Amino acid sequence: MVNNWLDIIQDRVFPPTCLLCNLSSNVFDICEPCAISLEKNTNCCYRCGETFESSISAPKICGKCIYSPPAYDETHAPFIFQSGMRYLIHALKFHNSYKNSRLLGRLISESLQNTPGLPELIIPVPLHPIRYRQRGFNQSLEIARTVSKQLKIPLDYSSCQRRKYTLQQSDLPAKRRKNNLRNAFTITRPIKADHIVILDDVMTTGATANELAATLKKAGVNRVDVWVCARA
Ligand SMILES: [Zn+2]
Ligand SMILES: [Zn+2]
Structure with a gap:
């Protein structure tokens, strides 16, 4: 009942208009042509989500993941980080287009409908308190709220914290990203789940997800x- 009222209030405050072209859309925050125009990341490594150049017919792992397996087990990145998807994520992060988080969460949830073996818990990538104060919100948490509600998976945004204030990953070359993040996260209370998903807005090199996954695995x-x- 409470959730229904929240939906009604949210739809009044953010009526369903396409967030890319501003035309009306019936029930969703994106119209059909704009949704079709978002490039899907279907041809990718199941472990890290990186797009393959040539098409594949069965799930496949990339050379990088074979040579140096990441701490996380699988990546689901339904879109490629360009054009409309890049705009939606940038507008959310840097221009406080808060309502984009609802659409981004819905797009992730829709792409996971009917997927067997969903995780028991969602952990959004935490922001350091300084960055949180600068931005005023954590975009990963806002996206995760919608995913949690739609897929009925509990959300945990307090057991894992970012203790190290790191430089923006996007400002660093790939080689320095791993060092920048070393020991960046800490677990503040026991996590009672065997299968967890880390949720973030975009994956570029996977260094953030790798560090957080390694921290969670060390915690059991x-x-x-x-x-x-999206995958960049
Ligand atoms: Zn549109
Ligand atoms: Zn890979």
Whole structure:
């Protein structure tokens, strides 16, 4: 009942208009042509989500993941980080287009409908308190709220914290990203789940997800997947 009222209030405050072209859309925050125009990341490594150049017919792992397996087990990145998807994520993060988080969460949830073996718990990638104060919200948590509600998976945004204030990953070359993140996260209370998913807006090199997954595994979690809206 409470959730229904929240939906009604949210639809009044953010009526369903396409967030890309501003035309009306019936029930969703994106119209059909704009939804079709978002490039899908279907041809990718199941472990890290990186797009393959040539098409594949069965789930496949990339050379990088074979040579140096990441701490996370699987990545689900339904879209490629370009054009409309890049705009939606940038507008959310840097221009406080808060309502984009609802659409991004819905797009992730829709892409996971009917997927067997969903995780028991969602952990959004935490922001350091300084960055949180600068931005005023954590975009990963806002996206995760919608995913949690739609897929009925509990959300945990307090057991894992970011204790190290790191430079923006996007400002660093790939080689320095791993060092920048070393020991960036800490677990503040026991996590009672065997299979967890880390949720973030976009994955670029996977260094953030890798560090967080390694921290969770050290804390006893058996399987860690990664869900992001888009893969760069
Ligand atoms: Zn549109
Ligand atoms: Zn890979």
